[in-house]
Amino acid sequence: MEIPELRVGLGFRLGLAEELLGSKTSAASFLEIAPENYLGVGGRRRRLLDEAAERWPVVCHGLCGDLAGRAPLDRDLLGELKVFLESLGARWYSDHLCLTHLGGAEMHELLPLPFDEETVRQVATRVREVREVLELPMAVENVSAYGRMTKGTMTEPEFVAAVVAEADCDLLLDVNNVYVNAVNFGFDPREYIRTMPLDRVVEIHMAGHTEEEDGLLLDTHARPIVGDVYELFRFTLEELDDRPPVLLERDGNIPPLAELEEEMENLLSIMDEVDAS
């Protein structure tokens, strides 16, 4: 798939929209949105999105595609999504490698999957179906987790790589999620990155996390990126042959835009340093 010339982007949030749209300059060369927050929506919410889309390219990242789901595809919703993505000129679509829908109920949380062959086949089938309807390349994102399904027979990187291969899809590599899981499950994040199908990475996500009292890390996107995650980002860039677009996510405790601009500048500096070395 052709990777567009996007450098560092920002997750578009309503709480930031007015300030972002009012800014004369920004380090962001693209924005990312969750279509579920805009499907069938008008009024102020849609106007702000339209104004943003006039100024920046917009990348779309789903929240509840339920890629491991057993329920039949919601073709009406997918049809709406297709129209929406077309209206924004989306060049690919991504969603999370997790469960979000259980037996007729929407959980609105990213739930863990068993890492086994059956789930690989199930996810790959779903990814191909969604891609066929949307007529867009699909990418799957590695998610943060706080527990492992006991039924699993594969490691997480083996599972992610197997899904990408079986579905012949792309990978949205969330570096913070790799770090969070490495701490939570005690593995080497660099080894994980090396095991990923890096030639399929179309986008990188960067974010902050929070730490529970017992040391468990939660992928809250409510704090700035920490030093260890910047270092893992640098390592990831060194391992990659291409330069996929990099997104800064911030969903909670949203600070003034200037702080996010500083984080984006940090990311750009690392990218420049790696490119120069």
Added chain:
Amino acid sequence: MQADLEEGLKQWLLRRDPKPFEGLDERSRRLYRRLVRRSLLSGVKGSLPMTCRLVGEAKVGELVARWIEESPPQTRLYWRLPLEFAEWVRSQEEMPHPCVGDLVHWEAVKLDVRNAPDEGASGGAEEWTLDPSARLGIYKYPVFRMGREDEECPRPLPGPTFVVVFRREERPMWRVLSGPAAQCLAQIAEGKSVKEGLEFLGGLYEEVPEEEILEELQILRDRGALR
């Protein structure tokens, strides 16, 4: 993923007193239960500030927990969670305050109106069609007159009252309607013309106050609820 594993996880996350889900260790299954419930509560609570003030956040939390257990969310759109919650609340007989059903509905309708599509879903070929943001509600309590700082249930209205809510300059506006005007508006919402709406009323009432209805509809048109 096996169906039994999926069902076990669902029960664990949503039921009041579930059997432990064996597919995850104890610490992580407890954490996921907390995260799911927190996510759903946040999705609802943020849109119901007046309800939270009236009954307290803890009580709203209890109601959301009951809703999750009895009628789990169906929508994939996070912003629509308060609308599903409001439907469930209105179907309940017992509420902490008598006006809570109306108030939750009112706050959810305002959210729906704010986010309604800009185009489409209006009436038929007649020149007057319903704005896609317009919603018609019926209330026993004047929750639409409550201010942001009100902390008490208002006294009940003398009878069920029709209110149309619509978006103007990106903000929800409302107007109380007479019963016949509301019924005529409901006909327009179904794609009928004003004339057909009045004819429909003619089948229900001996005398239809046509002039008054047309006057009310004209006001709605001037304000943007009708196009």
